[in-house]
Amino acid sequence: MTARFTITRLGSQGDGVAETETGELFIPFTLPGETVTAVREKDRATLMSVLEASPLRIDPACRHFTECGGCAIQHLEAEAYHRWKRDKVAHALNSKGITCDIDALVPCAPQTRRRVVFTARRSEAGMLLGFVRALSSEIISIEECPISLTEIVAKLDALRALAELVCATTKSFRMTVTVTGSGLDVAVHESGKLGENQRRVASNFVIAQGLARLSIDGEIIIEPKKPAVLFGSVAVAVPPGAFLQATEAAEQAMADIVGRHLARARKIADLFAGCGSFTLRLAAKSEVHAVEGDAAALSALDRAFRFASGLKRVTSERRDLFRRPLTFKELNGFDGIVFDPPRAGAEDQSKQIARSDVPLVAAVSCNPVTLARDLRILVDGGYALKSLTPIDQFLWSPHVEAVALLEKPRRRR
The missing domain is CATH 3.40.50.150 (Vaccinia Virus protein VP39)
Structure with missing residues (x-):
């Protein structure tokens, strides 16, 4: 049932907080001072509409905001943020x-994030590659990401195709993509065991795309160029999936x-x-x-x-x-x-x-x-x-x- 709420403050996770007779109610994508309508479920609610917007509300930078689960608060003006x-x-x-x-x-x-962890899964509609919707297991396949370096965004289609090539499971799996001085380092986790033909096809794809390395569960599948980053003036060849x-x-x-x-x-x-x-x-x-x-x-x-x-x-x-x-x-x-x-x-x-x-x-x-x-x-x-x-x-x-x-x-x- 839809009801009206007034947001009093921002919670620690970026949700707007409304004070109700039964306690605090957390409503994502709302801001203090706003009057909104939302559908309540226990101590959380789904935003339906903003009736009175905060003067601090701005247009989000990404078309996927409110869906993909990667960002919580693109709608807040910079100084207040x-x-x-x-x-x-x-x-x-x-x-x-x-x-x-x-x-x-x-x-x-924006556009400075050099290390991004995507979630992937094969579906009837094709390979999904993106981020998981908040409080859900649904993967929102993305076409843009304004927080990430352009080197990652430019390769989204190629990364989605690579996820298809290495997928040997019906479950979701992770793909960590890191920009290094040698190119993109791709570390895949829990995608299933690859057959020899899959390894060969994936390796050829990595070479064709100019990627630096592909590893699966810590095993290097192919490494055309050793991924390296600079710490000060010192070059470090980072291991697969390194923090x-x-x-x-x-x-x-x-x-x-x-x-x-x-x-x-x-x-x-x-x-x-x-x-x-x-x-x-x-x-x-x-x-x-x-x-x-x-x-x-x-x-x-x-x-x-x-x-x-x-x-x-x-x-x-x-x-x-x-x-x-x-x-x-x-x-x-x-x-x-x-x-x-x-x-x-x-x-x-x-x-x-x-x-x-x-x-x-x-x-x-x-x-x-x-x-x-x-x-x-x-x-x-x-x-x-x-x-x-x-x-x-x-x-x-x-x-x-x-x-x-x-x-x-x-x-x-």
Whole structure:
């Protein structure tokens, strides 16, 4: 049944929130101050019409908006959108009783996303390639994507054809596409086991399309050109499906903030180092010990260092920092620390850092909630939170990165 609602605020996922007699109601694609009609189902509703629009409402940038599930908030004016993302970080800190001046959001430009995860599935109408509709399993096949680099968008038809060639399942599967200096790196997951003829046809297609690599479930099917990215001035040959920051500009912004903070450190620990986006930049001035649980990522980092020139000493250690964090005694051998964990944060590692006397710490996070928890641990351990910078690299989504810088007076030994 259609009813009328007034939107009072934006929720953490970008949905408009209406206050009702039975509690909060979340209505996607609405804005504060708007009067709308919607069909309610429990605590969510489907928007039917906007009766009174907010002055902050703008036309979305993409024809697929409201359908594909990739973007939540293309309809909000830019400055208000930036404030909303910055406020997400502020609210997370406030919930843990942390006060700090929060810098303005570092914005994200359209057409800068270099790593995109598509969902694909064979249907009666043909191969679907796109994104999953919110709260659904329906794949919306896309024809444009204004957040992504043009190199990806220009190859959408070719990627859809490649998905058809590698599909050996009736289920949905993922296709991660990354722009590298060598071309597009395509990593397919859970598409089924390929026969020899499928492998041969797919390989010929990759060559014909000028793609850098095709891998399936971590196995390289063909690699005409080894995919490489630059971390600072160092080229890194990334393994299949390797984690990279979503945009190059955001990665550089984070690296610049971290680098300035740790400039005085002679020896740095880079925890959750990945393929070395911080390590190899920091090594221009400091010795760095890189710790990472993924063997392939660590191998790529180590190889890049060995073939680079002009860097300080870099050592590496494979270690699951969730199960076995570096102890405070081990950390005390360093002058600075940077850590950039997955969304779950680094609670146990933060407890060890808090007990250490390392004077300079940079905490990087893609989740304000777990960042606030970890910062509370560090502050309680004697660290002073000097600055916090929110960074947008997931344009028009609820996600926001942040870099926090902390200091502690070093005890004399």
